Amino acid sequence: MPALRLDRPRRSALFMPASNPKALAKAREVDADVIILDLEDAVAPEQKEAAREAALRALYTGGFGHREVAVRVNGLDTEWGADDLEALARAGADALLVPKVSSPQDVLRYHEALSDAPSDLQLWAMIETAGSVLRLDAIASLARQTRLALWVIGPNDLARELRARPDAGRTFLQPFLSLAVAAARAHGLSILDGVCNEFKDMDIFRKEAEQGLMFGFDGKTLIHPAQIAPCNEVFSPSPVELEWAGRVIEAFAQPEHAGKGAIKLDGRMVELLHRDQAQSLLALARRIAARG
Template sequence: MTPADRPRRSALYLPASNAKAIAKARTLPCDVVILDLEDAVPPEAKDEARAAAVAAVAEGGFGDREVVIRANGLDTAWGADDLAAIAGSRADAVLVPKVDGPEAIARYEAALAAAPAAMQLWAMIETCASVFALEPIAATARTGRLAAWIIGTNDLAKEMRAQLTPGREAFLPFLSMAVAAARAHGLAILDGVCNEFRDLDAFTAEARQGMVFGFDGKSLIHPAQVDPCNLVFSPGEAELAWARAVIAAFDQPENRGKGAIRVEGKMAELLHLDQAQRLVALAERIAARP
């Protein structure tokens, strides 16, 4: 499985300084664990959190979960040390905050020059400036480490002075454009966090909204959000039944070479075949997880 093929339905943030939370993350069914050195860690604990994150990655025990370390920005007192430490770790990726444009990606690429070639660069898309630079930021993936985006709706709301309503009306154009820019350049993209960790119905509604927009998954702030998130971003039985029917129909000798056929009373084109194959492959990868 290549990095781009991996299921990323649920990405759980946890403070890298919290050993108990890290231990619990090793038992949770999330696809991605994000050891946070930034927002979740106060200034006086930054150095300790950095050492703890690197040690946790070295210790392992995360199974087939991707392990990502979120660094402080290079414009902070801790960013350069964070990037140097992460570059020497076994983390799958480093997540960097508040990327405004392709120049910021270039600075992070330079800071990771000594990192293993397999280490990915993930970026938080969470500033007003990034809204107007989505395509050039995404285009850097063609020649560098950039592999995924995570939307930061909380930071974006703060900068915009907008309200995070249950329907996220203020952010809908931005969310759809971010997904389009990511897909144009082969990036994975995860939706922002939902602050409602006690109201799982509200969380599920927001996750479904993200799924409709085309996100690969969602970033999470609480373990209780993992199971409903995985359910939303996993193909359903009805979807899979239709997908398998489309694949089987196009595989019939009489349909080979055709651009459009009838399947169970519906028109199916080759683009639907591509979608069906992707959906079935995703379901198989999810099923193969321990």
């Protein structure tokens, strides 16, 4: 199975409708870490086949630079899903994002459908159904035996299925977000927070992105280019965090601290787990800088 692309930051993942030529052109210019060419929710039924062809042309043309490129296909339970998978499996995308995964059997169906695809093609899954809420661990466990490499939370579809009434703090989602992150981490999956429908008030967007960071997400999916800059800022290590990380690593490297599991630094107790976190933070900063 393909290894997780941990060398590439995934702070911001912008959905762009493959049916929109201007959006496809813009995708090569924006500062998002990930571009998701959308064949599903953003495309009307009568435009599905044309959008697939447009996505194929975009992938074959290339020019996305540092950006990781995924395609959100239509589900296998639709009339377009099987053709999407067959056409796009060898088109050069980094990943295919599949919608409305509710059970381990769903993941296995997609994995089997991609059996002849290149070995480095990843399977990403939208976690956005009531069924998925009850089967998070079982679904995530398939990362060890399939192409499954990343989850994307779908808050709008989930709210619809649950008949929830979303508020600014995403109160109805919070238990689910915590459990989803826990399941993803337990099985080595990357995980992206869902979209924020607000793309004009960046204060609202930033608060939601900061909440996602607090829960432990790797990044956030976006619906508008205006959301990219604040999203990248939120999910990038701050200068204060990097300074602290450097000091933690330096402190543990001192001869007098050799073999110790915990030391004092600035009146605080820090443990080896904090050193590991510091190393991960610095590694992320290096990956972002290397992206250029």
